[in-house]
Amino acid sequence: MRIITYNVNGIRAAIKKGFVEWLRTNPADIICLQEIKANREDIDVEAIENAGYRSWWFSAQKKGYSGVAILSTLTPHNVEYGHGREQSDFEGRVIRADFGDITLINAYFPSGTTGDVRQNYKYAWLEEFLEYLNNLRVTRTKIIVCGDYNIAHKPIDIHSPGTNKNSSGFLPEERAWFDKFIEHDFVDSFRHLNKEPGQYTWWSVLRPATRLENRGWRIDYINVSTNLLDRIADVKIFPEVKHSDHCAVLLELKP
Numbered sequence: 001m002r003i004i005t006y007n008v009n010g011i012r013a014a015i016k017k018g019f020v021e022w023l024r025t026n027p028a029d030i031i032c033l034q035e036i037k038a039n040r041e042d043i044d045v046e047a048i049e050n051a052g053y054r055s056w057w058f059s060a061q062k063k064g065y066s067g068v069a070i071l072s073t074l075t076p077h078n079v080e081y082g083h084g085r086e087q088s089d090f091e092g093r094v095i096r097a098d099f100g101d102i103t104l105i106n107a108y109f110p111s112g113t114t115g116d117v118r119q120n121y122k123y124a125w126l127e128e129f130l131e132y133l134n135n136l137r138v139t140r141t142k143i144i145v146c147g148d149y150n151i152a153h154k155p156i157d158i159h160s161p162g163t164n165k166n167s168s169g170f171l172p173e174e175r176a177w178f179d180k181f182i183e184h185d186f187v188d189s190f191r192h193l194n195k196e197p198g199q200y201t202w203w204s205v206l207r208p209a210t211r212l213e214n215r216g217w218r219i220d221y222i223n224v225s226t227n228l229l230d231r232i233a234d235v236k237i238f239p240e241v242k243h244s245d246h247c248a249v250l251l252e253l254k255p
Contacts, residue, residue: 036057068108107148181223
């Protein structure tokens, strides 16, 4: 099972940049998208299906904002839209798909970069999301959580930790929540295999040279419950995939 997480920063814009052509290369069995910024009727779903992928979309109620989707060559036996929190579901932030005994959660975590109101909502969302996962684990024990977390967990995950210590996405409270998340038996699959610095998944568009210089943040993750740890075969970041200001991250699981 090959799983990709990818914040496309607008699926329609990504399609114009060659996203469907990339799909035709069969990059993964399951592709989890965040920040699709569109409703299903706005998207060329037929082109995606012709590339070999069925799709499930959970859009925000607000036009052109947020939203998540799952594209898959495998058919889940259960799909759930949202996680029962009104504002989060209004913003289209969580979609779940069950493949046999594995539950895949695709989430687009809130950003706090626009000010205190959204930063405080981000803190509340993080606690609500962890509660949701803990409740889910009563019946679904093998869980993969992927998406744009909007958090760089450790100093190794950000190009300039010193100058960003007061930046949303690298605040002590956010990183402490990530520690707690890991303590609840979730493994950062990428760091499990790769301890090297300079591995990022997002680069600011405010300064185009940032990506060329690799001055980025690692804020896109695929975490697995510890009972899937021995099934991790490979995890890769693909900075050369450029349909967005983020790039794709791949997890490969052994049978």
